[in-house]
Amino acid sequence: MRQQKSVSMADVARVAGVAKSTVSRAFIHPTLVAAPTRERIRRIADEMGFRPSRVARALSTGRTGLLGLVVPTLSNPFFGPLVAAVQQAAEEEDRQIVLMISELSAERETRLIERLSSEVDGLIVATSLCGDPFLRKVAKRIPLVLVDRRVGRLPSVLIDTPSGVAAIADHLIGAGHRRLCYVSGPPGSWADAPRIAALRGRAEESGADLVVAGPIPPTVDAGIEVSETVAKAGVTAVIGYNSATVLGLLHGLGTQGVRVPEDVSVASADDFILFQSTKPAVTVLRLPLEEAGHAAVGMLARLLRGERPGKPVVLGPELLIRESTRPPG
Amino acid sequence: MRQQKSVSMADVARVAGVAKSTVSRAFIHPTLVAAPTRERIRRIADEMGFRPSRVARALSTGRTGLLGLVVPTLSNPFFGPLVAAVQQAAEEEDRQIVLMISELSAERETRLIERLSSEVDGLIVATSLCGDPFLRKVAKRIPLVLVDRRVGRLPSVLIDTPSGVAAIADHLIGAGHRRLCYVSGPPGSWADAPRIAALRGRAEESGADLVVAGPIPPTVDAGIEVSETVAKAGVTAVIGYNSATVLGLLHGLGTQGVRVPEDVSVASADDFILFQSTKPAVTVLRLPLEEAGHAAVGMLARLLRGERPGKPVVLGPELLIRESTRPPG
Numbered sequence: 001m002r003q004q005k006s007v008s009m010a011d012v013a014r015v016a017g018v019a020k021s022t023v024s025r026a027f028i029h030p031t032l033v034a035a036p037t038r039e040r041i042r043r044i045a046d047e048m049g050f051r052p053s054r055v056a057r058a059l060s061t062g063r064t065g066l067l068g069l070v071v072p073t074l075s076n077p078f079f080g081p082l083v084a085a086v087q088q089a090a091e092e093e094d095r096q097i098v099l100m101i102s103e104l105s106a107e108r109e110t111r112l113i114e115r116l117s118s119e120v121d122g123l124i125v126a127t128s129l130c131g132d133p134f135l136r137k138v139a140k141r142i143p144l145v146l147v148d149r150r151v152g153r154l155p156s157v158l159i160d161t162p163s164g165v166a167a168i169a170d171h172l173i174g175a176g177h178r179r180l181c182y183v184s185g186p187p188g189s190w191a192d193a194p195r196i197a198a199l200r201g202r203a204e205e206s207g208a209d210l211v212v213a214g215p216i217p218p219t220v221d222a223g224i225e226v227s228e229t230v231a232k233a234g235v236t237a238v239i240g241y242n243s244a245t246v247l248g249l250l251h252g253l254g255t256q257g258v259r260v261p262e263d264v265s266v267a268s269a270d271d272f273i274l275f276q277s278t279k280p281a282v283t284v285l286r287l288p289l290e291e292a293g294h295a296a297v298g299m300l301a302r303l304l305r306g307e308r309p310g311k312p313v314v315l316g317p318e319l320l321i322r323e324s325t326r327p328p329g
Numbered sequence: 330m331r332q333q334k335s336v337s338m339a340d341v342a343r344v345a346g347v348a349k350s351t352v353s354r355a356f357i358h359p360t361l362v363a364a365p366t367r368e369r370i371r372r373i374a375d376e377m378g379f380r381p382s383r384v385a386r387a388l389s390t391g392r393t394g395l396l397g398l399v400v401p402t403l404s405n406p407f408f409g410p411l412v413a414a415v416q417q418a419a420e421e422e423d424r425q426i427v428l429m430i431s432e433l434s435a436e437r438e439t440r441l442i443e444r445l446s447s448e449v450d451g452l453i454v455a456t457s458l459c460g461d462p463f464l465r466k467v468a469k470r471i472p473l474v475l476v477d478r479r480v481g482r483l484p485s486v487l488i489d490t491p492s493g494v495a496a497i498a499d500h501l502i503g504a505g506h507r508r509l510c511y512v513s514g515p516p517g518s519w520a521d522a523p524r525i526a527a528l529r530g531r532a533e534e535s536g537a538d539l540v541v542a543g544p545i546p547p548t549v550d551a552g553i554e555v556s557e558t559v560a561k562a563g564v565t566a567v568i569g570y571n572s573a574t575v576l577g578l579l580h581g582l583g584t585q586g587v588r589v590p591e592d593v594s595v596a597s598a599d600d601f602i603l604f605q606s607t608k609p610a611v612t613v614l615r616l617p618l619e620e621a622g623h624a625a626v627g628m629l630a631r632l633l634r635g636e637r638p639g640k641p642v643v644l645g646p647e648l649l650i651r652e653s654t655r656p657p658g
Contacts (some may be wrong), residue, residue, distance in 0.1 A: 101416055
């Protein structure tokens, strides 16, 4: 098979018999090179497969055409559709997405953001694990849009899961449940405080009890582990932080001899295509992830054009009631 | 909030009071600029947040430091771990991954590859939907590594699912099944022909029957739809093309009144974390996706250094037997 090497500017210069700086000028400052020379250099570069387009654009505009996207994981079904939507929206703007996965580590996320911010035109960071001061500092250096995270007035696209979680509570309390459990997500999760506040509000209004289990990592295994605590909490309904938590709960509660939904109703604060197909099918919040991806790219594009990003976009989830939740007893 | 614009070379030139071409030279051909001027330009550029590093590298080496990764979808759990592994391996080489998702369209994949190939140093294309001639043409233009696809002697990382699928057949036939069904993947799938050949071989050797259903798209919905055909095929065991197909089958067979595994055993030709937690837990092939991602980046790095890529890497899957497969009747 044919061996290949990238063609450098020096290669083009050698073949064309000109200085490297002449090749550079032929692409970047064409008016500084006599037309016949320029045309010859471009033809040779083209034949040799030299690819100056993005580079030339970057040099003359200070832009690379690249947008960075940082997500915590691809194992959580939240992020696949978001990444796909961001990539598609970016493509419509003739921009490309450099993807970084932080593997649920704040330390790694910090490092990836530091690095990406000198390589791309702008950044979209989803459900960031980093602290507010770091994100503010980044936003001073490079256009930044947060997804599912609010930091003061930084541009952000928010999914209003607190109101969605409150809607699940209304559904459960309306069905007669009097003692609910919320299984919370990772320690320090930005999403949890407003959800728990919303749930507390609903419980107080209706005289129901709320037990908060966790915090636990948002994984199937941690959901299985926390099931023992949930089984002993004397609750008739559980709301899980996300679909991985709930998959763990479904499995773990079964192992504990707790039947869903006969003994305990279970609902998930996010959706997962498979929850249609599990037994029982699971009551979920459907999150507007495609909309969120498009909104984030739109906001970043405005920042890159030097326009105001606009107010945070708040998108509402939809409650889909299925077999896993029903009146208690 | 502070408005931001990218800093261009022209901005730096204006502040430094020099020509744009001088700024360009200060970064790309520093020896052509007097040291005090060069230092002043670099200091000003730095203060203004001008980011020439990748651009400068690209101009002087013909390399961008970017690798393109094309996958068909992120909805299929095959690709999350592969993307994560490719990204991590690339990071270890100080390279970044530009991700493109073809949304299971060969036409879109062609367009994305055409586009990426002029923007990145090399390409990794997973389970390509494009024809051999196109992929050969791309490989002449830019270093290319295929994952889960073989095209002549093009560099590739293969996951030997045919032998894995044969191992599932051995397990089922050994348990006493005499009439098996394979639900095949998308029309024209490169993966299916060798799998079906391996299954036919096993069936003939043991005097069992093999029914092939499909081709169908590799989605949960299509798996649900094909369940009616499978239920009427008079088989006692089914092997699904991938986990989405199998999730559809689990749901669809239930709707048809077919119990798994009492009436029909079900196995999946790929793994999915949730198959541990479904009822019944599903017999699967665990695919070496992390290894595949690292191997693909390693092979591409060799191509980029002008070395021979080495023979195709063939990685074997592991059969995990769970509750969904058992002796018939």
